[in-house]
Amino acid sequence: MVLPVKRIYENAVAEWVKSKEPTAKEPTKMAHGGLMRTPTKQTATKSDSNLQKTFAYFLEKNVESRNSRKSTKA
Amino acid sequence: MEDDAANFSDMPVPGQSLTGKLGEKAYERPPEKPTVDENLSFYVESLLNPEIMPKLAANLDRGRTVSDFAEAVITSGVASGRHTIDVGVLVLPVVMEIVAYVGELYDVDYDMGLKAKSAESEDHFMEVAKKRMQEDEAADFEDDDTSAFTDFMPEDEGEDMPIEEEAPDAPAIPTTGLMGRGV
Secondary structure, eight states, rough: OOOOOHHHHHHHHHHHHHHHHHOOOOEOOOOOOOOEEOOOOOOOHHHHHHHHHHHHHHHHHHHHHHHHHHHHHH | EEEEEEEESSOOTTGGGOOOTTOOOOSOOOOOOSSSHHHHHHHHHTOOOOHHHHHHHHHHHHHHHHHHHHHHHHHHHHHHHHHHHHHHHHHHHHHHHHHHHHHTTTOOOOOOOSSSSSGGSSHHHHHHHHHHHHHHHHHHHOOOHHHHHHHTOOOOOTTTSSOOOOOOOOOOOSSSSSSSOOO
């Protein structure tokens, strides 16, 4: 193996898991009555989002079918 | 004899086949598809091609792992100058999932190839190599005894060394005559 495939794949899966976590939090109310702004993440580029969307699409499909296969086997 | 000498001069220089002009190889030129998006759509289209899918599934069924297959696809893409290695690394997880998806479509019990069979192969081979190098270096440092070098060095034989004698006083320069210096 020339490329560290395992690491690359695991990183991609970790990114996908992170992206599934809810990031937009409710703005916290400060003592003076104002709202504290939640820190915004760096905006992803278009190609990044396409890449992640495509990866997420196939990963979710595969996970679904793997799970259904397991349930039919059991 | 002369013919042999003439043939010898016509023979290729050892290593000649390993050299080439810069830009001769496909991967030395700018990539055909420089962006991630272009490569993404290329791999989705080519791997989900109805002619390719059965062959892919057959490969998985024969025991070829998804990671091996994806890596081969990506490295061939780099070698053929389709994309750079960086783009290949970005696209690799998607290619793996597409290959796994084909396996799912054909109901093949495929192997993702991510589980190591031995503790050593768990790590990437570069890390294994680095570890070994560090161990070797540490072992060399422990064995590093100066006597090993002094054995080969000649002993300092001070007695035989010629001692430079001081030069005798310079002859007196004549003060008289044409070239004579006035004191």
